[in-house]
Amino acid sequence: MSELKKRNFHEAQWDESIIFEQSVPGSRSILFPDASEEAGVCPGELIPAGLKRKSKPELPELAQPQVLRHYLRLSQETIGQDFDIDIGLGTCTMKYSPKINEQFVRNPKFAELHPYQPDETAQGILKVIYDFEQIMKEISGLDAVSFQAGGGGQGIYANAAVLKQYWRDKGEADQRTQIITTILSHPIDSAAPATKGFEVISLYPEANGYPSIEALKAVVGPKTAGIFITNPEDTGVFNPIIREFVEVVHEAGGLCVCDMADYNGLFGIVRAKELGADMCHFNLHKAFASPHGCMGPGCAAQCVSAELEKYLPRPRVRFDGEKYYTDYDGPASVGKIRQFHGSLAAVIRAYAWVMSLGREGLKTVAETAILNNNYMMKRVLNEVRGISMSWAEEAPNRLEQVRYSFEKLYKDTGVSAEDVNHHLLDFGFQRFFASHHPLIVPEPFTPEPTESYSKDDIDEYVDALIQICEEAYTEPEKVLNAPYAGPISRLEEDHIHDWSELCVTWRVWKRNHGLA
Amino acid sequence: MxxxxxxxxxxxxxxxxxxxxxxxxxxxxxxxxxxxxxxxxxxxxxxxxxxxxxxxxxxxxxxxxxxxxxxxxxxxxxxxxxxxxxxxxxxxxxxxxxxxxxxxxxxxxxxxxxxxxxxxxxxxxxxxxxxxxxxxxxxxxxxxxxxxxxxxxxxxxxxxxxxxxxxxxxxxxxxxxxxxxxxxxxxxxxxxxxxxxxxxxxxxxxxKQSGFATEAGQLEAIAAFLDEHLEPGLIYAVGSGSSAKCISRRLGLPYELLGVDLIRDRQLIARDVTEEQLWTYAGTGKLRIIVSPIGGQGFLFGRGNHQFSPRVLKAVGKDGITVLSPESKLLSIPDHTLRVDCGEEEVNRLLRGYYMVLCGYGYHAAIACK
Structure with missing residues (x-):
């Protein structure tokens, strides 16, 4: 173990109340001049009676400095990818998002575009969409791409919608009612087809970490509409018989949809087409370096074969040799998944990222991500007490991420994965990702050291894990009572089983607390 | 405290x-x-x-x-x-x-x-x-x-x-x-x-992950799906245990928690039946079985439900068996594997293979039975 660099870290604490609670009646951020005199009429009277509010909206009333201060304080209380070594959040591909790309999307030429502008005044963005579609065709090996889906889950949904439409078109929608997936694919690979009315059959892994071809053959048949499969699975295990899987489904008449959300270890190495996929999707806000969440938003590249192009969401962007234009036509299309062309800020960032790297650069991304993960894996398995890797005996290799288990640590010391997670905050790391549902690996931990992290970054993270697990064996109370470097220690763990307990707006909060 | x-x-x-x-x-x-x-x-x-x-x-x-x-x-x-x-x-x-x-x-x-x-x-x-x-x-x-x-x-x-x-x-x-x-x-x-x-x-x-259905919620979803897929005229033998009886609860029928009940056309036709009674119905070719594995063990037959004898199971056949289970129960079974031990090796062999275990509304897990 190298010398531990434990930072003297403490989370910010502002004790900041909800902005509604800071409201001072009468306070204003902007005082608008009275327009009545110039307009000759009270502006309110120009609004049709049916559109007028009966009462004023209950908005917080604050001046600009108070508003700015409030949100800056909240931002300080938040740990984000840009100022923590965000290795722990596996399956999310937390990589560096180049800041120069923010200049492109904040450029008024893009920021002030209106989606209803005539095509001839928006040739630039249409060209970006068109060109990036050509790039994504090359990366996937498939024949047509839509960027309309506003996130990975919606990308899978969009593919499920295309699949449904495909079977309707063939007149077999009533027969082809079942989707096959694997329990270690992303849960949305089950949920999205279910939303489209398909039944779902999930395959469980064997001792080698992926399902057997026998299990697949046992459930495939004339009812099979298709298979939705993530590869590598959530665990970083690559299913080496994926082509056999696809062949079995194809022989039964079904289509293959590849979930390429976890693509970071495959750039330049594996394409959806060679796997035999008919459809796939990528998350531009993950492997393609457009940021997640607050600076987001998300965007999926939905890629399909030529046969399925007519089902893609509309509109599509086309090029007639001279100019780019928006094509709304498409009677077979699934219609709109989302408004307009999708999250174009994500498309611009991803386009810039790909162009800055080129073909060789992209392959280097995957190779570095795999190298980083394997370096980390070696250290973790050799040096962190009480940790193990599932299916390690039969499947010792991993690509870009690993699902570890703290089961031994937990049995030896009573310190659970969740306790380790709490203590990591004391080292200045954000919470790690445990696992998608259901937890078939006990006490799970899924880190993903993408290509953005240096050897020193990885060492700092692993050293913290080593120290925490040593403490678990020598002073378990210390880990069980963590975190110490946060404004609050442990929150009571609670969960909502009943939707009526859910409270996502101020209005509902007041109602649930008897204030309204 | x-x-x-x-x-x-x-x-x-x-x-x-x-x-x-x-x-x-x-x-x-x-x-x-x-x-x-x-x-x-x-x-x-x-x-x-x-x-x-x-x-x-x-x-x-x-x-x-x-x-x-x-x-x-x-x-x-x-x-x-x-x-x-x-x-x-x-x-x-x-x-x-x-x-x-x-x-x-x-x-x-x-x-x-x-x-x-x-x-x-x-x-x-x-x-x-x-x-x-x-x-x-x-x-x-x-x-x-x-x-x-x-x-x-x-x-x-x-x-x-x-x-x-x-x-x-x-x-x-x-x-x-x-x-x-x-x-x-x-x-x-x-x-x-x-x-x-x-x-x-x-x-x-x-x-600790919120937002997922409780076991009770999953069983309600399972029962709703089963309800929609019950075929008229068939006789469903509902196995013992609280999970399998979700269909009885859904249909508002009385049931014997520790026994086997028979349902036809959404009505209870016999409660807590014996092996002999099951054998009689099996002869009509219209008997189907709805069971749930024992949590932590995975046994479908041969533990606590000997009414399902080898001859009854042989007559119904693997295709006539619907297995249901909340996902948490499947995960409680080592290796996620179902087991049968009905007493006759020949029948055990017939019942092995993969089952599409109903875990939710239209949601199945393909689980091996060994």
Missing amino acids: LKLGLIVNPIAGMGGRVALKGTDGREVLAKARQRGAVPEAGVKAEKALRMLLPHRDSLCVYTASGAMGQDLCEKLGLPCRMVYEAPGPETSAADTAAAARALAEIPADLLLFAGGDGTARDVCGAVGEAVPVLGIPAGVKIQSAVFAFTPEDAGAVAAVMASGTPMTDSLREVVDLDEDEYRQGRVGARLYGVMRIPDCPDRLQSM
Whole structure:
């Protein structure tokens, strides 16, 4: 173990109340001049009676400095990818998002575009969409791409919608009612087809970490509409018989949809087409370096074969040799998944990222991500007490991420994965990702050291894990009572089983607390 | 402050190492001692209780005298109160039951017991569904779905509760073999009842993720899907246990929790049927079976449901069997594998292969049966 660099870290604490609670009646951020005199009429009277509010909206009333201060304080209380070594959040591909790309999307030429502008005044963005579609065709090996889906889950949904439409078109929608997936694919690979009315059959892994071809053959048949499969699975295990899987489904008449959300270890190495996929999707806000969440938003590249192009969401962007234009036509299309062309800020960032790297650069991304993960894996398995890797005996290799288990640590010391997670905050790391549902690996931990992290970054993270697990064996109370470097220690763990307990707006909060 | 009930069955497990297949009854116990058996339940219980040491300020153990719990608490320095005193040094099933009743009266927030299926039966008979219960596996026979995977897992559930986290629970089956028959090479398991077991004791983490359906919710979804797919004219034999009976609850029909009921066209046509009755219906070719595996074990047939005899199962065939299970129960089964042990190897072979286990509304898991 190298010398531990434990930072003297403490989370910010502002004790900041909800902005509604800071409201001072009468306070204003902007005082608008009275327009009545110039307009000759009270502006309110120009609004049709049916559109007028009966009462004023209950908005917080604050001046600009108070508003700015409030949100800056909240931002300080938040740990984000840009100022923590965000290795722990596996399956999310937390990589560096180049800041120069923010200049492109904040450029008024893009920021002030209106989606209803005539095509001839928006040739630039249409060209970006068109060109990036050509790039994504090359990366996937498939024949047509839509960027309309506003996130990975919606990308899978969009593919499920295309699949449904495909079977309707063939007149077999009533027969082809079942989707096959694997329990270690992303849960949305089950949920999205279910939303489209398909039944779902999930395959469980064997001792080698992926399902057997026998299990697949046992459930495939004339009812099979298709298979939705993530590869590598959530665990970083690559299913080496994926082509056999696809062949079995194809022989039964079904289509293959590849979930390429976890693509970071495959750039330049594996394409959806060679796997035999008919459809796939990528998350531009993950492997393609457009940021997640607050600076987001998300965007999926939905890629399909030529046969399925007519089902893609509309509109599509086309090029007639001279100019780019928006094509709304498409009677077979699934219609709109989302408004307009999708999250174009994500498309611009991803386009810039790909162009800055080129073909060789992209392959280097995957190779570095795999190298980083394997370096980390070696250290973790050799040096962190009480940790193990599932299916390690039969499947010792991993690509870009690993699902570890703290089961031994937990049995030896009573310190659970969740306790380790709490203590990591004391080292200045954000919470790690445990696992998608259901937890078939006990006490799970899924880190993903993408290509953005240096050897020193990885060492700092692993050293913290080593120290925490040593403490678990020598002073378990210390880990069980963590975190110490946060404004609050442990929150009571609670969960909502009943939707009526859910409270996502101020209005509902007041109602649930008897204030309204 | 967690009121933790604790009952150690000091003699549980003594028959196992000396190949006696259980320790029910005084004669067997004497024989076990003769063969050199040593008490193990206390050791297992200690492993569980050690998980609670960091939480000793936020709990009090309510337990029985001496080796039934008191000694252990004193050894580990856990605060404890005695609620039952065994009359003599040799404890019996009656002591387990009396201690359990005393703990249900308090009532304990959770009752931990160290033992096997026999102990589970005694506890179940005394407390029923009055308080949540969890078994520390320490017996020879661990067929019931009321045990944690390991003693440490059982202790961890109590630790979670001691730290103030509320836990939901679900009804789980208590089954036990008839030991005399078992010793003679016959497996004759019976379903004795159900108890309230904290959810996912072996997969604590899953409770910490919010937003997922509870087991009760999953069973409602399963029942709704089944309801839509019941075929007119067919006779559905609904197996024992609280999961399988979800369809009876959905249809508003009375049911025998520990038996097999017959449903046709959404009506109950026979309750708690025998093997003979099933065989009669099997002859019509219209019999179908709806079963749920035993949690933690994975047995579909041959444990607690001998009405489904080899000849009945052979007549219905693998395709006539619908298996349902909440996902959490599947995960509680080692290797996620179903098992059959109906008594005839030839029929067992027919029933092996993959089942599409119904886990939700239109949601199946492909699970191997070995």
